Amino acid sequence: MIPLRKTLAWSLAVLVFLAVGCDHTLPTDAPADAHEAAFKQGKPTGHEAGNNLSYPVIWAEGVTKALPGTAGVEPVLNGAWWYWWGTTGTDPDITPLSCAPDPEYPAxxxxxxxxxxxxxxxxxxxxxxxxxxxxxxxxxxxAGSADWSTSPVNVHWVDWGDNLESVDWYTRSQVRAEVVLFQDLVTPMTEYQMRHTSGWGIDEVHGLAANLSSQPILGDGTRATVYSPCARFVIQKLLVSRGDPALANLEWVAGDGWTEAEGVEDDLINLPIFNMAVHEAADGPGYYNAEINVKGRIIYGYTWNVRRLNEGAGDYRLTFSFDQSCGTADLNTFFTDGVTEIIVPLEEEIETAAATEGESPGGGGTPELDFLNTLTFIDISIHERGGGGGGSGKKGGGNRK
Known part of the structure:
Protein backbone atom coordinates (compact mmCIF):
# COMPACT_ATOMS: atom_id res chain seq x y z
CA MET A 1 0.00 0.00 0.00
CA ILE A 2 1.71 3.14 -1.22
CA PRO A 3 0.49 5.63 1.44
CA LEU A 4 2.30 3.56 4.07
CA ARG A 5 5.60 4.45 2.38
CA LYS A 6 4.95 8.12 2.82
CA THR A 7 4.15 7.92 6.52
CA LEU A 8 6.67 9.78 8.64
CA ALA A 9 9.01 7.28 10.25
CA TRP A 10 8.84 8.83 13.70
CA SER A 11 5.04 8.77 13.57
CA LEU A 12 5.21 5.04 13.04
CA ALA A 13 7.56 4.78 15.98
CA VAL A 14 5.02 6.59 18.18
CA LEU A 15 2.33 4.06 17.31
CA VAL A 16 4.65 1.12 17.92
CA PHE A 17 5.90 2.21 21.29
CA LEU A 18 2.68 3.57 22.67
CA ALA A 19 1.33 0.10 22.02
CA VAL A 20 4.07 -1.64 24.01
CA GLY A 21 4.35 1.02 26.70
CA CYS A 22 8.13 1.17 26.53
CA ASP A 23 9.87 3.08 29.35
CA HIS A 24 13.45 2.20 28.40
CA THR A 25 16.08 4.82 29.23
CA LEU A 26 18.60 5.49 26.49
CA PRO A 27 21.99 7.11 27.08
CA THR A 28 23.73 8.86 24.20
CA ASP A 29 27.09 10.54 23.86
CA ALA A 30 26.20 12.42 20.68
CA PRO A 31 27.40 16.06 20.78
CA ALA A 32 24.97 18.73 21.90
CA ASP A 33 25.26 20.74 18.69
CA ALA A 34 24.28 17.63 16.76
CA HIS A 35 21.10 17.37 18.85
CA GLU A 36 20.23 20.93 17.89
CA ALA A 37 21.04 20.34 14.23
CA ALA A 38 18.64 17.42 14.08
CA PHE A 39 15.68 19.80 14.25
CA LYS A 40 16.74 22.07 11.44
CA GLN A 41 15.38 19.71 8.81
CA GLY A 42 12.68 21.08 6.55
CA LYS A 43 12.41 22.73 3.16
CA PRO A 44 15.74 23.26 1.36
CA THR A 45 17.37 26.56 2.24
CA GLY A 46 19.85 26.66 -0.61
CA HIS A 47 22.73 25.95 1.77
CA GLU A 48 22.54 22.15 1.71
CA ALA A 49 25.69 20.18 0.98
CA GLY A 50 25.98 17.44 -1.62
CA ASN A 51 25.91 13.74 -0.83
CA ASN A 52 28.99 12.16 0.72
CA LEU A 53 30.65 9.09 -0.78
CA SER A 54 29.87 6.07 1.41
CA TYR A 55 30.68 3.28 -1.05
CA PRO A 56 34.14 2.68 -2.60
CA VAL A 57 34.76 3.84 -6.17
CA ILE A 58 37.29 2.99 -8.89
CA TRP A 59 38.47 5.74 -11.27
CA ALA A 60 38.80 3.57 -14.38
CA GLU A 61 40.46 6.21 -16.59
CA GLY A 62 42.14 8.04 -13.72
CA VAL A 63 39.61 10.88 -14.02
CA THR A 64 38.02 11.73 -10.67
CA LYS A 65 34.94 13.58 -9.48
CA ALA A 66 34.99 16.28 -6.82
CA LEU A 67 33.93 14.68 -3.54
CA PRO A 68 33.15 16.08 -0.08
CA GLY A 69 35.73 15.27 2.56
CA THR A 70 39.08 13.52 2.26
CA ALA A 71 39.74 9.82 1.78
CA GLY A 72 41.47 8.22 4.76
CA VAL A 73 40.31 10.94 7.17
CA GLU A 74 37.87 10.15 9.98
CA PRO A 75 34.32 11.40 9.27
CA VAL A 76 33.29 14.74 10.75
CA LEU A 77 29.88 14.20 12.34
CA ASN A 78 28.68 17.45 13.86
CA GLY A 79 25.43 17.81 11.95
CA ALA A 80 21.87 16.47 12.00
CA TRP A 81 21.20 12.84 12.92
CA TRP A 82 18.30 10.50 13.57
CA TYR A 83 17.84 7.37 15.62
CA TRP A 84 17.41 4.20 13.54
CA TRP A 85 16.63 0.74 14.93
CA GLY A 86 15.33 -1.39 12.07
CA THR A 87 12.45 -1.67 9.63
CA THR A 88 8.86 -2.85 9.72
CA GLY A 89 6.57 -4.37 7.10
CA THR A 90 7.28 -6.61 4.13
CA ASP A 91 8.16 -5.80 0.53
CA PRO A 92 6.99 -3.65 -1.04
CA ASP A 93 5.74 -1.88 2.11
CA ILE A 94 8.88 -1.61 4.22
CA THR A 95 9.16 1.42 6.47
CA PRO A 96 12.22 2.42 8.51
CA LEU A 97 11.89 2.52 12.30
CA SER A 98 13.52 5.87 12.97
CA CYS A 99 12.97 9.26 14.54
CA ALA A 100 14.65 12.60 15.08
CA PRO A 101 15.77 13.19 18.69
CA ASP A 102 13.68 15.59 20.75
CA PRO A 103 15.48 18.97 21.06
CA GLU A 104 14.77 19.19 24.81
CA TYR A 105 14.99 15.48 25.69
CA PRO A 106 17.42 14.01 23.13
CA ALA A 107 17.13 10.46 24.50
CA ALA A 143 34.83 6.28 1.40
CA GLY A 144 37.84 4.71 -0.30
CA SER A 145 38.77 5.28 -3.94
CA ALA A 146 41.52 4.09 -6.27
CA ASP A 147 43.03 4.92 -9.68
CA TRP A 148 42.95 1.81 -11.89
CA SER A 149 43.98 3.51 -15.13
CA THR A 150 47.24 1.57 -15.49
CA SER A 151 45.50 -1.63 -16.65
CA PRO A 152 42.14 -2.41 -18.35
CA VAL A 153 39.11 -2.40 -16.07
CA ASN A 154 36.89 -5.33 -17.05
CA VAL A 155 33.65 -4.58 -15.24
CA HIS A 156 32.21 -7.44 -13.17
CA TRP A 157 28.59 -6.34 -12.75
CA VAL A 158 26.10 -4.05 -14.53
CA ASP A 159 22.98 -2.99 -12.64
CA TRP A 160 20.11 -1.23 -14.41
CA GLY A 161 17.49 0.51 -12.26
CA ASP A 162 14.87 -1.94 -10.98
CA ASN A 163 12.13 0.45 -12.10
CA LEU A 164 13.06 -0.14 -15.76
CA GLU A 165 12.84 -3.91 -15.25
CA SER A 166 9.55 -3.93 -13.34
CA VAL A 167 6.92 -1.78 -15.11
CA ASP A 168 5.98 -0.16 -18.40
CA TRP A 169 5.72 3.62 -18.69
CA TYR A 170 3.51 6.33 -20.18
CA THR A 171 3.80 9.40 -22.38
CA ARG A 172 3.36 11.56 -19.28
CA SER A 173 5.91 9.71 -17.15
CA GLN A 174 9.15 10.85 -15.58
CA VAL A 175 11.43 7.87 -16.14
CA ARG A 176 14.51 7.70 -13.94
CA ALA A 177 17.14 5.73 -15.88
CA GLU A 178 20.03 4.60 -13.68
CA VAL A 179 23.01 2.36 -14.37
CA VAL A 180 25.61 1.28 -11.80
CA LEU A 181 28.85 -0.54 -12.59
CA PHE A 182 30.31 -2.73 -9.84
CA GLN A 183 33.72 -4.32 -9.35
CA ASP A 184 34.51 -7.08 -6.84
CA LEU A 185 37.63 -6.26 -4.83
CA VAL A 186 40.44 -8.56 -3.73
CA THR A 187 41.73 -5.93 -1.31
CA PRO A 188 38.88 -4.25 0.62
CA MET A 189 38.46 -0.47 0.60
CA THR A 190 36.86 1.80 3.19
CA GLU A 191 33.07 1.62 3.13
CA TYR A 192 30.64 3.28 5.55
CA GLN A 193 27.34 1.63 6.40
CA MET A 194 24.23 3.68 5.65
CA ARG A 195 20.68 3.67 7.03
CA HIS A 196 17.44 4.75 5.34
CA THR A 197 15.78 7.13 7.79
CA SER A 198 12.75 8.55 5.99
CA GLY A 199 10.98 9.32 2.72
CA TRP A 200 10.94 7.67 -0.70
CA GLY A 201 12.03 8.83 -4.10
CA ILE A 202 12.97 12.51 -4.24
CA ASP A 203 12.24 12.85 -0.50
CA GLU A 204 14.36 9.86 0.51
CA VAL A 205 16.90 10.49 3.28
CA HIS A 206 19.83 8.27 4.31
CA GLY A 207 22.51 8.72 6.92
CA LEU A 208 25.88 7.28 7.92
CA ALA A 209 25.45 4.66 10.64
CA ALA A 210 27.33 5.28 13.89
CA ASN A 211 27.14 3.70 17.32
CA LEU A 212 25.71 5.59 20.29
CA SER A 213 29.14 7.13 20.87
CA SER A 214 29.07 8.54 17.31
CA GLN A 215 31.74 6.14 16.03
CA PRO A 216 31.16 5.31 12.33
CA ILE A 217 30.23 1.72 11.47
CA LEU A 218 32.22 0.30 8.56
CA GLY A 219 30.93 -1.90 5.76
CA ASP A 220 32.70 -4.89 4.20
CA GLY A 221 34.33 -2.80 1.45
CA THR A 222 34.61 -5.83 -0.86
CA ARG A 223 32.88 -4.23 -3.85
CA ALA A 224 33.26 -0.82 -5.51
CA THR A 225 31.44 1.16 -8.17
CA VAL A 226 33.27 2.06 -11.38
CA TYR A 227 33.38 5.62 -12.73
CA SER A 228 34.21 6.38 -16.35
CA PRO A 229 33.83 9.81 -17.97
CA CYS A 230 33.54 7.95 -21.30
CA ALA A 231 30.02 6.65 -20.51
CA ARG A 232 27.31 7.61 -23.04
CA PHE A 233 23.51 7.27 -22.85
CA VAL A 234 21.24 7.09 -25.92
CA ILE A 235 17.43 6.91 -26.24
CA GLN A 236 15.88 5.80 -29.55
CA LYS A 237 12.36 4.80 -30.58
CA LEU A 238 11.97 1.36 -32.11
CA LEU A 239 9.77 1.18 -35.21
CA VAL A 240 8.91 -2.47 -34.58
CA SER A 241 7.95 -4.36 -31.44
CA ARG A 242 10.81 -4.82 -28.99
CA GLY A 243 10.49 -8.58 -29.44
CA ASP A 244 10.77 -8.48 -33.23
CA PRO A 245 13.60 -10.77 -34.48
CA ALA A 246 14.41 -8.16 -37.13
CA LEU A 247 16.11 -6.06 -34.44
CA ALA A 248 19.06 -8.43 -34.79
CA ASN A 249 19.73 -6.53 -38.03
CA LEU A 250 20.62 -3.35 -36.14
CA GLU A 251 24.25 -2.30 -35.87
CA TRP A 252 25.88 0.07 -33.42
CA VAL A 253 27.63 3.22 -34.62
CA ALA A 254 29.84 4.50 -31.80
CA GLY A 255 28.76 7.95 -30.64
CA ASP A 256 25.70 7.99 -32.91
CA GLY A 257 23.47 5.11 -31.81
CA TRP A 258 21.77 2.14 -33.47
CA THR A 259 20.93 2.02 -37.17
CA GLU A 260 19.89 -0.57 -39.74
CA ALA A 261 22.75 -2.65 -41.10
CA GLU A 262 23.73 -2.10 -44.72
CA GLY A 263 21.34 -3.86 -47.06
CA VAL A 264 18.42 -3.87 -44.60
CA GLU A 265 15.49 -2.14 -46.31
CA ASP A 266 13.02 -2.07 -43.42
CA ASP A 267 13.10 0.87 -41.02
CA LEU A 268 13.66 -0.53 -37.54
CA ILE A 269 14.71 2.40 -35.37
CA ASN A 270 14.62 6.20 -35.31
CA LEU A 271 17.50 8.59 -34.76
CA PRO A 272 18.24 9.35 -31.08
CA ILE A 273 16.03 11.76 -29.18
CA PHE A 274 18.75 11.88 -26.49
CA ASN A 275 22.45 11.21 -27.01
CA MET A 276 25.00 12.51 -24.52
CA ALA A 277 28.20 11.43 -22.77
CA VAL A 278 29.44 12.16 -19.27
CA HIS A 279 32.51 13.99 -20.55
CA GLU A 280 30.20 16.35 -22.49
CA ALA A 281 28.14 17.30 -19.43
CA ALA A 282 27.95 20.81 -17.98
CA ASP A 283 26.15 22.23 -14.96
CA GLY A 284 22.38 22.12 -14.90
CA PRO A 285 19.66 19.66 -15.94
CA GLY A 286 19.39 18.01 -19.32
CA TYR A 287 22.85 16.44 -19.38
CA TYR A 288 24.01 12.89 -18.79
CA ASN A 289 26.23 12.57 -15.77
CA ALA A 290 27.41 10.49 -12.85
CA GLU A 291 26.40 11.52 -9.36
CA ILE A 292 26.60 10.44 -5.75
CA ASN A 293 23.13 9.24 -4.81
CA VAL A 294 21.56 9.51 -1.36
CA LYS A 295 22.97 6.08 -0.44
CA GLY A 296 26.48 7.39 -1.09
CA ARG A 297 27.18 5.48 -4.31
CA ILE A 298 28.40 6.89 -7.61
CA ILE A 299 25.77 6.07 -10.21
CA TYR A 300 25.00 7.13 -13.78
CA GLY A 301 21.58 8.71 -14.00
CA TYR A 302 19.21 10.60 -16.26
CA THR A 303 15.62 11.65 -15.59
CA TRP A 304 13.74 11.27 -18.85
CA ASN A 305 10.78 13.65 -19.02
CA VAL A 306 8.78 11.57 -21.49
CA ARG A 307 6.03 14.18 -21.73
CA ARG A 308 8.47 16.67 -23.25
CA LEU A 309 10.76 14.26 -25.07
CA ASN A 310 9.10 11.43 -26.97
CA GLU A 311 8.03 10.27 -30.41
CA GLY A 312 4.72 8.83 -29.35
CA ALA A 313 3.73 5.60 -27.68
CA GLY A 314 5.75 2.52 -28.54
CA ASP A 315 8.93 0.71 -27.60
CA TYR A 316 12.18 2.57 -26.92
CA ARG A 317 15.76 1.37 -26.67
CA LEU A 318 17.93 2.81 -23.88
CA THR A 319 21.63 2.19 -24.49
CA PHE A 320 24.59 2.66 -22.14
CA SER A 321 27.92 2.62 -23.98
CA PHE A 322 31.40 4.16 -23.90
CA ASP A 323 33.27 6.59 -26.15
CA GLN A 324 36.76 5.56 -27.23
CA SER A 325 38.08 8.98 -26.25
CA CYS A 326 36.65 11.28 -23.60
CA GLY A 327 38.35 14.61 -23.06
CA THR A 328 41.92 14.02 -21.93
CA ALA A 329 41.40 10.28 -21.33
CA ASP A 330 41.15 7.22 -23.54
CA LEU A 331 38.69 4.45 -22.77
CA ASN A 332 39.88 1.94 -20.16
CA THR A 333 36.50 0.45 -19.13
CA PHE A 334 35.19 -2.70 -20.82
CA PHE A 335 32.37 -5.23 -20.78
CA THR A 336 34.07 -8.58 -21.28
CA ASP A 337 32.56 -11.95 -22.17
CA GLY A 338 32.98 -14.39 -19.29
CA VAL A 339 33.63 -11.54 -16.83
CA THR A 340 30.79 -9.01 -17.05
CA GLU A 341 27.27 -9.97 -15.97
CA ILE A 342 23.91 -8.25 -15.56
CA ILE A 343 22.59 -8.11 -11.99
CA VAL A 344 19.12 -9.68 -12.06
CA PRO A 345 16.78 -8.11 -9.47
CA LEU A 346 15.09 -10.32 -6.91
CA GLU A 347 11.31 -10.72 -7.04
CA GLU A 348 10.86 -8.53 -3.96
CA GLU A 349 13.02 -5.83 -5.56
CA ILE A 350 10.77 -5.89 -8.62
CA GLU A 351 7.70 -5.57 -6.38
CA THR A 352 9.24 -2.69 -4.44
CA ALA A 353 10.24 -0.82 -7.60
CA ALA A 354 6.76 -1.27 -9.08
CA ALA A 355 5.07 -0.09 -5.88
CA THR A 356 7.31 2.98 -5.76
CA GLU A 357 6.01 3.90 -9.22
CA GLY A 358 2.40 3.28 -8.16
CA GLU A 359 2.07 0.24 -10.39
CA SER A 360 1.69 -3.52 -10.07
CA PRO A 361 4.62 -5.69 -11.17
CA GLY A 362 4.50 -6.62 -14.83
CA GLY A 363 6.07 -5.28 -17.98
CA GLY A 364 9.47 -3.69 -17.82
CA GLY A 365 12.44 -4.62 -19.95
CA THR A 366 15.27 -7.14 -19.84
CA PRO A 367 18.80 -5.70 -20.06
CA GLU A 368 21.25 -7.21 -22.52
CA LEU A 369 25.03 -7.04 -22.96
CA ASP A 370 26.86 -6.51 -26.25
CA PHE A 371 30.48 -7.47 -25.64
CA LEU A 372 31.64 -6.65 -29.17
CA ASN A 373 30.66 -3.00 -28.74
CA THR A 374 31.13 -2.82 -24.94
CA LEU A 375 27.58 -1.68 -24.29
CA THR A 376 24.36 -2.67 -22.58
CA PHE A 377 20.79 -1.83 -23.55
CA ILE A 378 17.23 -2.30 -22.37
CA ASP A 379 14.05 -2.03 -24.47
CA ILE A 380 11.06 -0.57 -22.60
CA SER A 381 7.46 0.22 -23.53
CA ILE A 382 5.86 3.67 -23.41
CA HIS A 383 2.05 3.65 -23.48
CA GLU A 384 -0.42 6.44 -24.17
CA ARG A 385 -2.23 7.78 -21.13
CA GLY A 386 -4.70 10.64 -20.99
CA GLY A 387 -3.63 12.17 -24.28
CA GLY A 388 -0.46 14.20 -24.60
CA GLY A 389 2.76 12.70 -25.84
CA GLY A 390 5.24 14.17 -28.20
CA GLY A 391 4.00 12.91 -31.52
CA SER A 392 5.96 10.76 -33.92
CA GLY A 393 8.14 11.48 -36.86
CA LYS A 394 9.84 9.02 -39.14
CA LYS A 395 13.57 9.23 -38.47
CA GLY A 396 12.85 12.31 -36.39
CA GLY A 397 14.46 13.33 -33.16
CA GLY A 398 18.03 14.39 -32.92
CA ASN A 399 19.86 15.47 -29.80
CA ARG A 400 17.71 17.46 -27.37
CA LYS A 401 18.75 18.95 -24.04
Missing part, protein backbone atom coordinates in the same frame (compact mmCIF):
# COMPACT_ATOMS: atom_id res chain seq x y z
CA UNK A 108 13.51 10.50 23.26
CA UNK A 109 11.90 10.75 19.83
CA UNK A 110 10.80 14.24 18.86
CA UNK A 111 7.04 14.63 19.40
CA UNK A 112 6.86 18.12 17.92
CA UNK A 113 5.80 19.64 21.25
CA UNK A 114 7.61 22.27 23.34
CA UNK A 115 7.89 22.08 27.11
CA UNK A 116 6.41 18.59 27.31
CA UNK A 117 8.50 15.53 28.11
CA UNK A 118 8.08 12.99 25.28
CA UNK A 119 6.91 9.46 26.01
CA UNK A 120 8.43 7.56 23.09
CA UNK A 121 12.03 6.36 23.01
CA UNK A 122 13.87 4.74 20.12
CA UNK A 123 14.32 1.00 20.25
CA UNK A 124 14.85 -1.03 22.30
CA UNK A 125 16.78 -2.95 19.68
CA UNK A 126 20.30 -4.35 19.27
CA UNK A 127 20.28 -2.61 15.87
CA UNK A 128 19.89 0.87 17.37
CA UNK A 129 22.31 3.36 15.78
CA UNK A 130 22.64 7.05 15.07
CA UNK A 131 22.25 7.95 11.39
CA UNK A 132 24.11 11.15 10.44
CA UNK A 133 22.17 12.62 7.55
CA UNK A 134 23.37 13.29 4.04
CA UNK A 135 23.29 16.84 2.62
CA UNK A 136 24.29 18.44 5.93
CA UNK A 137 27.48 20.55 5.61
CA UNK A 138 28.48 19.54 9.16
CA UNK A 139 28.41 15.84 8.28
CA UNK A 140 31.39 15.04 6.06
CA UNK A 141 32.92 11.70 5.12
CA UNK A 142 34.52 9.98 2.14
Missing amino acids: YCDDGLTGVEPTVQPGPSPDLVLAYLQKDPQNIWQ
